[in-house]
Amino acid sequence: MSIGLGTARETAGAVRRGELTARQVVEEHLERIAVGDGEVHAFNLVLADEARAAADAVDHRVAAGEDPGPLAGVPVALKDNLCTRGVPTTCSSRILEGWRPPYDATVVERVAAAGGVVVGKTNLDEFAMGSSTENSAFGPTRNPRDFTRVPGGSSGGSAAAVAAGMAPLALGSDTGGSIRQPAALCGVVGVKPTYGVVSRYGLIAFASSLDQVGPFAATVADAALLLDVIAGHDPADSTSVPNPPAGLLAHLGDGIEGLRVGVVRELTEGVDPDVARRLQEAGDALAGAGAKVDEVSVPATIHGLPAYYLIAPAEASSNLARYDGVRYGLRVDGNDIGAMYGATRAAGFGPEVKRRIMLGTYALSAGYYDAYYGQAQRVRTLIIADFEAAYASFDVLVSPTSPTTAFPLGSKSENPLAMYLSDVCTIPSNLAGHPAMSVPFGTGDDGLPVGVQVMAPSLGEPVMFRVAAALEKAAPA
Amino acid sequence: MSEQVGPSGEGLGPRRAYETAPGGDGPPAFGEEPGLGPRRAYETVVGLEVHCELRTATKLFCACRNAFGDDPNTNVCPVCLGLPGSLPVLNARAVELAMRIGEALHCEVRRSIFHRKNYFYPDMPKDYQVSQYDEPINVDGWLELPDGSRVGIERAHLEEDTGSNRHVGGDGRIHNADYSLVDYNRAGVPLVEIVSRPDIRSAEQARAYVSELRAILVAIGASDGKMEEGSLRVDANVSVRPAGSDQLGTRCEVKNLNSLRSLGRAIDHEAARQWELLQAGERVVQETRHWNEAQGRTVSGRSKEEAYDYRYFPEPDLVPVDPGEAWRDEVRRALPMLPAARRERLARAAGLSPAGVATVVELDLDTLVLAAISAGADGRRAVNRAANEVAADLDGARRLDPAAFTKLLLLEDAGKLTATQAKQVLAEMLASGGDPEELAAARGFKAMEAAEVAAQVDALIAAHPGEWERFRGGDAKVTGFFVGKVMKATQGKADGRAVTALLQERAELS
């Protein structure tokens, strides 16, 4: 059985009008997963029965003359660090073995309330720590464009699921680039919203002050559709902003005539030449569409990487303390409580997670706090100030999303520092709390996708999406 | 001069060979300890940390019930269990109660932030405690004790409580237990930790501080004040120094003080232990010590290798709390009159000292007494009846009609009831209510007319000339003889004081 499917927006429209059943849509995608996921391994868990039931419920609502919502019948894949009631949520870690959350994340509730159909939980670097999805306790995900390459990470499973057509939409989380970098490497659209625009309630924390949930989609419009659904104030998240931007979809076609676009010099230096060429073309295309494009310096962004690798591990060392074998997940017994803690955490966490817990513990230690964590927070303040200065003259900023195209599996897994550099362009937006997204823009010399990153000031999603739509329109075939 | 005391303090036996008393005047507080003489060679320095569970309906960061004594793990949810993905939302009522505490303790109430205090323990669901660190909500206040002394308040900050453990098997401590049970009902209950400055100089003053603080916390609705249920928990930082020194000695933090009695005993014993160490040429090791009520001593708590580095850092899941001037004003205005002011008010009305009316205020009987005084009752008598007879039946006191209480006092003031009769009538009023005049009449109580009493007195003087001579010669002991005789003759209807006055009058005239 095969049905012709367009974008998520078209699919939802067809389901709402009764031209297509949600059940048909879901069966089609379950079929694609069955065929393709053996090779790709985008999913940790496929929720076939649950998805069919959810689809049938959508169809019943349509039959009853009700409107199931803007995501009617559209399959959505969830990164496996988003809590799903009664369904295993693993963070791709052995330490959460057997745990089933008693509640849904706010974003999961919002997707369901909009008629979306959750088809499965996608693979990630353990606890979202990584840039290749190789740090998963359940094995790596492969890039659907080239099975020898990584999909990026940490939301590699979600990016790959969308790139392979196994789900039209997916949710990921982005702490230092974990949505945008895999989106770039897999050739899809990925958005990190302004910090606080999307609720973090039910997102299993990596680094709380940086984490943000966001959408993956094949098109900019579909990404806007999903962000419109998940954005919104949530009283359960104290860091949720009171009035997040809404109605992104409505303004996508407004054009970019007269917008001022800055190409960030510091984030363009040191990237692969083919990636730099694509960025140049992107700038030209935006200028061709009526924007004023100039180079701009945002000096403090060069300190983003070291600051990030102090702040994120510091918060992670605290956030991951609760995995101690006492209440849920893995427990490895020991002679006393200390031995149990040690044995449980030694067996439950992979090497990258342990590395970051140790880094973070050290950075917060008495006598080192000010030199490491304190200094990193001061850098963060500087980055925000430098961005603010740039936004005085520019509406949006652009850069490459990733310095390289998708790299071969295993090529960086023995070299953490090289891996960390994958996020050099994406980290500054997390530190500033600003929105940023990756839009596919042609390919590199290796024929693999290149992503262009569009950044905007706090709550600047509307203008960011307009520029992204213009880039999408001008992108080389 | 003393028993050998090991470095961990384990050798502190029951025998006290040192020659000094804990700071403070008067007799030693604990009579079972021989050798506690009045001489003071050292001064005890105490700072107290009081953890106050706030009387909110729900916990600090979630909507679970804040209740004591429910079945284990029934008041829990993803947030207070620290389940992955859950996030805290600050309880505004807890902030308000913390602000009340700050205002009541004359603190600066200000913008604050939360920190995470990181350490592993099974009763802490997240393995960090959300607390306030270098930017607490209340700083720099003071508390005035009934004796007029002031104790500085360094800070009073908000934090979440932990769950509670029960270690089964072994010696009841975690490391040797067969297994442990954890109840998370208490996890996330709002606490305010009130940290005093090291201004306290004796066990007695420490007890007075806690009891005054408790009265304030109850008065402002912040706490139920139940030390025995753990809703008020006290840790004492104790050090000693030679009398007259102004240097602070090395302190030990004494935990597990579940009552005012434990607090007083623990401070005295810990101070004595430290002084003994110093006298023996040893050093006090800064450490946590646990008070063992049964053994009457403190024992070393954590060993050195367990010293924690809490790795405090700002809690990223919460935003700063800035109450703002308007809310602060509102809280300040809504504060009830505090015990110190109430003592002052009653003392002025009754013509007594604030310390003299402390019990009445502590028992919440001051409104009753003030009403009587303003209706013309004698202040001292009103205070005494309240502090003694009414205090003996606090259940009855809640039912006691203030007008009836006033009427009773006025009867007694007017000499229409003797003290003995008034006490009996009051006891009945407390037990079952009623009008004092009717109750007195029903019992056949009727104070004797003055002339009748005078006649009795004169008759007795005439009948007992020997005793009368002794009385006139200044032998006060025979006063009782005459008063007793008059009472017997009148079946207690005479007023003892009136009889004494008459006797004196007759002696002066003769």
Ligand SMILES: [Zn+2]
């Ligand atoms: Zn709760």
